[in-house]
Amino acid sequence: MSTPAEHHVLVDGTGVRFSCTEGDTLLRAALRAGVGLSYECNSGACGSCRYELVDGEVRDRRPDAPGLSPRDRRRGRRLACQSEPLSDCVVRAGSLGEVTAYRPVTQTARLRAVRPLTHDMSEFVFTADEHAAFAPGQYAMLYFPDGRVERAYSMSNLGNRDREWKFVVKRTPDGQATSILFDKLEVGSEVVLDGPYGHAYLRPERNRDIVCVAGGSGLGAMISVVLGAAALPDAVDRTAHLFIGGRREEDVHIPEAVLVARRRLRALHVHTAVSEADGCDAQPPCGIPPFRGFVHEAVVRTLGESITGFTYYAAGPPAMTDALARALVVERGLPADHLYFDRFC
Structure with missing residues (x-):
């Protein structure tokens, strides 16, 4: 060859x-x-x-x-x-920016487990050939066996020596990639994994409390950021807010890993928001009724006058991240370099 x-x-x-x-x-x-x-x-x-x-x-x-x-x-x-x-x-090209300590690498990964989270969202666990080096909040590109379909998915875990990459994926109606993941890929199947990529990764040098905002599959990235904050040496001095948005209550899931992170941080506040009221009988996450409206509205309403006192991380659809940026930077005066996000289209 x-x-x-x-x-x-x-x-x-x-x-x-x-x-x-x-x-x-x-x-x-x-x-x-x-x-x-x-x-x-x-x-x-x-x-x-x-x-x-x-x-x-x-x-x-x-x-x-x-x-x-x-x-x-x-x-x-x-x-x-x-x-x-x-x-x-x-x-x-435009001005050249920073590159994280982890440069992207292409390697083979094998599906080890699939863990359902909601009616249309699961966590897929892969074991890679070489390593799992990435910053909390980054994503990777997955190439599927037919060689023609690739998609970006955020890691929901932390970098590790076990070569383990976890991805929270929401099924997309008629989506090529999610139909392969949910319906065709079997445990033991191989994919090509290229990563890490992304800007919404945890900046541990920022000695500020954090807010993580997740929409759809962006949940994985924000769970990783929360876990990363909880793993810092000064975690007991840090407070984190995690906002999770969905259309209906059945779309919202709070992973058990969040409860582990809560024990290490000074405080971890979990907030949920749903944009549609459909009379769903699903039990509210943590037993607390969600905010009725969009997740960026929940951020503004909940944090109030303290809204500019945090560093923000966000992952989700462009409409969500754009609305959040307008609400925080344009309308509330948050410095632009205190907001990090990756848009998944």
């Missing part, structure tokens, strides 16, 4: 260079090399990784990706997360 070709990429005006193996994307190759290109979803939907190709040739994995507007296309912009270099390239 021939060795895949490597192409060299120069970031125009910076002197920064990195190599990209044939078949890898420009974004992921940069992150593997420690070059912090801007990104969020890693799947072509958000547009955060827009760049201009100055010289060279690339292949677009997803030419119709929604992350590019008609204006972007007219200006020749592309998405680094969907671009596979076919030659040496020169690119013009």
